[in-house]
Amino acid sequence: QIISHLEAGLRSHDTRMLEETNRIVVGHLADYHFTPTEKSKKNLIEEGVEEPRIYVVGNTIVDSVYQNIELAKKKVDILKKLELEKEKYFLLTAHRQENTDDKERLSNILKSLELIYKKYKLPIVYPMHPRTKKMINEFNLKVPYGVKVLEPISFLEFLQLEANTKVMITDSGGIQEETCILKVPCVTIRDNTERPETLEIGSNILAGVVPERVLECVDKMFNVDKMFNKERKWDNPYGDGTTAIKTLDKIEEIKNGR
Numbered sequence: 001q002i003i004s005h006l007e008a009g010l011r012s013h014d015t016r017m018l019e020e021t022n023r024i025v026v027g028h029l030a031d032y033h034f035t036p037t038e039k040s041k042k043n044l045i046e047e048g049v050e051e052p053r054i055y056v057v058g059n060t061i062v063d064s065v066y067q068n069i070e071l072a073k074k075k076v077d078i079l080k081k082l083e084l085e086k087e088k089y090f091l092l093t094a095h096r097q098e099n100t101d102d103k104e105r106l107s108n109i110l111k112s113l114e115l116i117y118k119k120y121k122l123p124i125v126y127p128m129h130p131r132t133k134k135m136i137n138e139f140n141l142k143v144p145y146g147v148k149v150l151e152p153i154s155f156l157e158f159l160q161l162e163a164n165t166k167v168m169i170t171d172s173g174g175i176q177e178e179t180c181i182l183k184v185p186c187v188t189i190r191d192n193t194e195r196p197e198t199l200e201i202g203s204n205i206l207a208g209v210v211p212e213r214v215l216e217c218v219d220k221m222f223n224v225d226k227m228f229n230k231e232r233k234w235d236n237p238y239g240d241g242t243t244a245i246k247t248l249d250k251i252e253e254i255k256n257g258r
Helices: 018-029 038-046 060-075 103-120 130-138 155-164 173-182 196-201 211-222 243-255
Strands: 004-006 032-035 054-056 090-093 124-127 147-150 167-170 186-188 204-206
Touching: 004 243, 032 038, 032 243, 038 054, 054 243, 060 155, 060 173, 060 243, 090 103, 103 124, 103 130, 103 211, 124 155, 155 173, 167 173, 167 211, 173 186, 173 196, 173 204, 186 211, 196 204, 204 211
Parallel strands: 004 032, 032 054, 090 124, 090 167, 124 147, 167 186, 186 204
Antiparallel strands: none
């Protein structure tokens, strides 16, 4: 039996995260590794994985975004439903345990939203994770004015919101990739990331959760077009949308002993 790991080699270098320990364990159990980027390949080599067992194929999230963004255009119109205009709102996700289960960090995130709305007077759309809602109630915190809290929404609806927001604010790893693909500026409310490629190309910035710093990062990404001469020409480092095909082709080669 052969174990292959897709999306291998991602590292935040923060073992307090359950995902990080899981990634490391699977990385050392796997026989073959399909990584999204050269940087993730390098992570594995530094951990002792033999290079011939590593294949850089990109990330299937690119395949998914390319396919589903077109589907979303045909099947949903959540901007109209929520009475929003393109690039005249912020979109937020915050669900990670290190943010939601820590009263100070969660409180800081909410304070950051207050500062952002106070400055820009644009709605902050927040499809709220059930755990976040639970912890806000347990900590007796208050969602500030200007934040439009939604129940969890479909992937197509979220993708449409994501593609049209002025700035994405998130603690999600996958969304850091999606915004990069969609050419949407991203502010990550974490202290580290396993998607350093997004920081290097300028599509994303690490803000932490200190309110003044979050606002500073939002200001920077709000004006990201000035950094890219009015066009977001950053390169997508995660592939061209053919990751699934490349991976299947490589698996077929491995099975045939080539």
